[in-house]
Amino acid sequence: MTISVILPTYNRSGCLVAAMNSVLAQSHEDLELIVVDDGSTEDIESVVREVGDQRIRYVRRARNGGAAAARNTGLGHAKGEYIAFQDSDDLWLPGKLQKQFALFSSVPSHVGVVTGAKIIYGRDNQWNYGPGRVAYAPNPGGRLRLDEDQLGRLLTENRISLQNALFRKNCIPDTEWFDVCARANEDWDFAIRLAQHTSIYEDPDPVVLGFISTDSISTNGRKQIIGLLRILKKNREVLRGRKKQRSLMLIDVGRYFYTVGKTKRAIRFLAAALKEYPPHVKLLWSTLLKKLFRRRPQRAQA
Structure with a gap:
């Protein structure tokens, strides 16, 4: 089953290859990696081409529109029945896709999203930023349950990081998943809309290594x-x-x-x-x- 992985990037040629390779090295090999160059001033295309994997598709936006717009662009090119997202400064852990794809066969059919956790370098659990700080997010002690009011939880607690999740392509009816006018918290906005259309299964195991960059929106x-x-x-x-x-x-x-x-x-x-x-x-x-x-x-x- 093909999984479309969408990776938006803007001027991050230094860490992009590592992020791409963490996707291409997944044990679930039936995937396409759509790298969306969000109007970078760096030569991102050459960096992508040098990786040399036929599963890669390079898409360039004429103008920088932000992560939400870049992800929507990637969705427009996606051919898979499942969707995953990667960031250019994060690393997927081995087996991420295989584990999450297998979980879909063990959860009820109304579940449209399987999500996991992330180990984050560069901040702690109290949102203090700096070198040597590490966080585990979201807190595994408060996992989303299938039998609870998930929308109510997500209105005040964003437990979905896009890189941590695997989505059924039809889990939300919107042709554009993300609000292009939002330059921060667009994934939280998406999670709130998502919970109004489908159910979310949260697994406590980490599937991503995240790194806080100097230009990270979260700071x-x-x-x-x-x-x-x-x-x-x-x-x-x-x-x-x-x-x-x-x-x-x-x-x-x-x-x-x-x-x-x-x-x-x-x-x-x-x-x-x-x-x-x-x-x-x-x-x-x-x-x-x-x-x-x-x-x-x-x-x-x-």
Whole structure:
């Protein structure tokens, strides 16, 4: 069964070959690797051609559009019945595809996604960044269950990193999976839409090694919070009946504005959070001075 692997890249020729080889060396060999050059200024095509594997397809975008647009471009060229994503600065562990493909035969037919975990170098589990720090994400203690409200969980906790997952191509009806207007948290936005169409099976074993780069979106708090605000706006109808989740998201926005010195905006969002779900007054009261403003928005896992 052919699996289409989509790898978007922008000016990362130094680590691209290693990321590609971790895909091509998989024990599940029936795959196509679609490398989407997102308008790089570096000569990415030569780097890709030198790998010399007939399963590779090189696609170049005329303009840089961001990871979401590049992934959508790759989906437009995908021929496989299953879809996987790789990043140009990550490494798949051996057996990733074979393990996840086999899991599909053991889970209910309504499951459209199988996902695993990632070992991340460059940050710890408290979202502190720097050399020598290592994290395991997502936390295996809170695995998604098939019998729970997965959408409710994913509204405030993004447990899906795209590189960790294998998707049925028909798991979501949209022709474009990702929001091209979002430059951060686009995978979280996708996970929320995904949970409204299919079920997700989470396996605790790691399948990816991730590395925090100096240009990693996950280190940019401003972009992350803009992505969260967009998620709030796009999911108004879903959140209308989930006041607790919306309140937590508003608290995250308020925390961010407080940390960057926008006190009036912070108070506005925190007040809205309490209006939405008054029981969170206990959370705010007990953590206002210390813990609240250390809480990180539930962003992408890498």
